[in-house]
Amino acid sequence: MAQAMGFFTDTTVCIGCKACEVACKEWNQLPAENGGVRELSGDSYDNTRKLDGIHWRHVRFIEQFKGPYDGRWLMMSDVCKHCVQAGCLDVCPTGAIIRTQFDTVVIQSDVCNGCRACIAACPFGVIDINPVSGTAQKCTLCYDRLQVGLEPACSKACPTDSIQFGTISELRTRAEKRVAQLKSQGVAAELYGADPGGPLGGLNSFYLLVDKPEVYGLPRHPELPTQNLRKSAGLSVASAAVLGVLALVGLRKRRMDDMGGAGGGGPN
Amino acid sequence: MSDTFFSGAPHWTWFIILYFFVGGIAGGACFLAAIVDWFGGPDDRPVARTGYNVAALGAIVSGALLTVDLGRPLRFWHMLLQSANVPALMFKGWSPISFGAWGLLFFGFFSVLAALGGMAEQGRLQNPALRAVGGAVHGGLAKVVGALAGLFGIFIAGYTGVLLSVTNRPLWADGPWLGALFLASGVSTGAAALILLAPGRGATAQSLARLSAFDTKALVVELLVLIVFVASLGTVSKVWLSFWGLVLLVGVVGFGILAPLRLHAQRRSLAGAARLVLLGGFLLRLVTIFASEGIEHYRVAAGM
Numbered sequence: 001m002a003q004a005m006g007f008f009t010d011t012t013v014c015i016g017c018k019a020c021e022v023a024c025k026e027w028n029q030l031p032a033e034n035g036g037v038r039e040l041s042g043d044s045y046d047n048t049r050k051l052d053g054i055h056w057r058h059v060r061f062i063e064q065f066k067g068p069y070d071g072r073w074l075m076m077s078d079v080c081k082h083c084v085q086a087g088c089l090d091v092c093p094t095g096a097i098i099r100t101q102f103d104t105v106v107i108q109s110d111v112c113n114g115c116r117a118c119i120a121a122c123p124f125g126v127i128d129i130n131p132v133s134g135t136a137q138k139c140t141l142c143y144d145r146l147q148v149g150l151e152p153a154c155s156k157a158c159p160t161d162s163i164q165f166g167t168i169s170e171l172r173t174r175a176e177k178r179v180a181q182l183k184s185q186g187v188a189a190e191l192y193g194a195d196p197g198g199p200l201g202g203l204n205s206f207y208l209l210v211d212k213p214e215v216y217g218l219p220r221h222p223e224l225p226t227q228n229l230r231k232s233a234g235l236s237v238a239s240a241a242v243l244g245v246l247a248l249v250g251l252r253k254r255r256m257d258d259m260g261g262a263g264g265g266g267p268n
Numbered sequence: 269m270s271d272t273f274f275s276g277a278p279h280w281t282w283f284i285i286l287y288f289f290v291g292g293i294a295g296g297a298c299f300l301a302a303i304v305d306w307f308g309g310p311d312d313r314p315v316a317r318t319g320y321n322v323a324a325l326g327a328i329v330s331g332a333l334l335t336v337d338l339g340r341p342l343r344f345w346h347m348l349l350q351s352a353n354v355p356a357l358m359f360k361g362w363s364p365i366s367f368g369a370w371g372l373l374f375f376g377f378f379s380v381l382a383a384l385g386g387m388a389e390q391g392r393l394q395n396p397a398l399r400a401v402g403g404a405v406h407g408g409l410a411k412v413v414g415a416l417a418g419l420f421g422i423f424i425a426g427y428t429g430v431l432l433s434v435t436n437r438p439l440w441a442d443g444p445w446l447g448a449l450f451l452a453s454g455v456s457t458g459a460a461a462l463i464l465l466a467p468g469r470g471a472t473a474q475s476l477a478r479l480s481a482f483d484t485k486a487l488v489v490e491l492l493v494l495i496v497f498v499a500s501l502g503t504v505s506k507v508w509l510s511f512w513g514l515v516l517l518v519g520v521v522g523f524g525i526l527a528p529l530r531l532h533a534q535r536r537s538l539a540g541a542a543r544l545v546l547l548g549g550f551l552l553r554l555v556t557i558f559a560s561e562g563i564e565h566y567r568v569a570a571g572m
Contacts (some may be wrong), residue, residue: 007323037480050276052274052276087436087476090363091360091364091365091366091435092360093346093347093358093360093361093363093365094343094344094351095346095350095358095365111343112337112340112341112343112346113339113340113341114340115337115338115339115344115347115365116339117278117281117363117365117435119276119277119278120275120277120278120435121275121434121435121436123271123272126276128276130337133339134339136339147469216380219271219272219274220273221271222271222272222436225435226362227418227439228430228433228444229364229430229434231444232429232433232434232446232447232449234443236426236430236448236451239426239448239451239452239489240299240451242489243299243451243486244299244303246486246489247300247482248307249272250478250485251303251304251307251308251478252307
C-alpha cells in the first residue's frame, strides 16, 4: 500500500477565492446546479451552501462581527474528511465505497445504486446524490490524478496554500509547526482531526481552526453510525421477546379457559 | 448541540415511509400468524392463513417500494450480489440495509410459501405449479416454514428502526430505541390488519377477541417504548416542538394509541380501533422520518 495521503487545510490563510471549488468542478466535470442559474443565498458570500453530490468542495464564510470595526472573517474550504474509520464505507450495502491504496475513501459510481445509506451515515454531511448519475458522490481526493502522480485539482489551484496535499505524516508535522507558530503570536489555533487517537481514528483531511469546530459546521465528536447497532438491535430483540410472551400468554389463557369450560361442563 | 445535527438528510421520504409502514404490518402479522399457527387451536387457522397472506403481499410490495426508491433502481441486485464479482454474495452483518435486504428476501420467500400452503389447504389455487408448491407445504413442513416466516417477519418489523439508529441523523441516532418502537408498532399494526381482514376469511369472534386483547397489550408496550424513546433524546427532544411534534402527540399518541385503547377497554368497535391503530402506525413512521429529514446541515451550521 502506498503511503496515506490527504489534505491539511490551514483556515487562517484561506482568502475565500473559491478557486478550489472551481478547480474541483472543472476536473471532475461536475454539473452546474439549476442550469447555472443560482439564487443568492444571503448568507455572506456563500452561495454554494453545502457539500453535496455536485459540490465536492465548499468554501464556508463565517462573519464574526460585534460592531462595524470590531470583527473578523473566518473562511474554510470544506471537503470529505476521508476518515480513517469511515461510517459511509461501513454501512454501504453494495460495496460501492472502497478504501484506496492511498488510504482515501472513494465511491465507485458504477456500483452505487443510490440507496443513500452513506448520506445519513456521514457525520459531516459530505455526501449527497448527484442528480445526473443518480448515485451518491463526494470528493475522491482526485483518485484518478493520484494514480498518475498528480496533486488533487483543488490543492493545486489554491493560491495561498491553505489547502496542502501530501503524506499524512508529513502534513501532521507541518500542521503542528504552524499551530506552534500561531500560538506564539497569541492566536488560539487548534488542529481538528489530526490526532490518530481521536474520533474516527483521525481524518485524512484535517484542519487548523481558530474557533470551536461547531462554528465551522464541524461536529465536535464525530462518531461511527454503527456504534448504535448492538444496543438498538438488543433492545429490538428484547421488545420482540416481550411481545412474543404476551401473545403466548393470551393463547395459553384461552387453552386454560377451554379446558376449564370442558372440565366444568358449562352450558353448551 | 448534538453532533448529529451536522449530518446531511438522506432524502428518505414517501417510498421509505410506506415501506416502513407496509413492512411493519406484514412482519407483525406474520409473527402473530406463526405464533397462532404453532400454539393456537384449529379455530385460529383462518387468522394464521390471513397473516401469511398479508405477509406475502406486504413482502412483495415492500421489495417494490425499496427498489423504486433507489437512485438507480435497475441496480437493486447490487445489494445481494457483488456487481463486479458475480455470483459472489454481497453481505455486511454490520450494515442494516445489507442484512435488511437479505432479511426481506428470506421473509418474502418463506411468507409466500406459507401463504401458498394456506391457499392449497383451502383448495384455492388454480395454477398447477402453484398448487404443487402449496400442496407440498403442509403438516410439519408448513409449521417450519411458518416459523421461519414469523422469525423473518419480526425481524423486518424491527430492523427498519435499527436502520435509522445506525446513522448520524438527529432523532434517529440520538437514542437506541427506534428499533424496539418500530417493532412494537409493527406488531400492533399487524394485529390491527388481521382484525380487519380475518373476519372475511372465516375467523371466529373468539379469535378476533383474542387478537384485540393482544393488540391492547402491544399498544401499551408501544406507548411505553415511545415515552422512553422521547425521554432518551435529551436536549434533542426540542425538535418535537414543531408541527411534527404535534402530529406525534395528537396523531400517534392520541388517535393511534390512546383512542384504540379506550375502544378496546369499552369493548366497542374492534374494526374502528384497528383502523385507528393503522393510522397511528403510519403517522409514527411519517413523523419519525420527516422530523429528522427537515433538519438541514447547512442551516444548522449557519445558525439558522
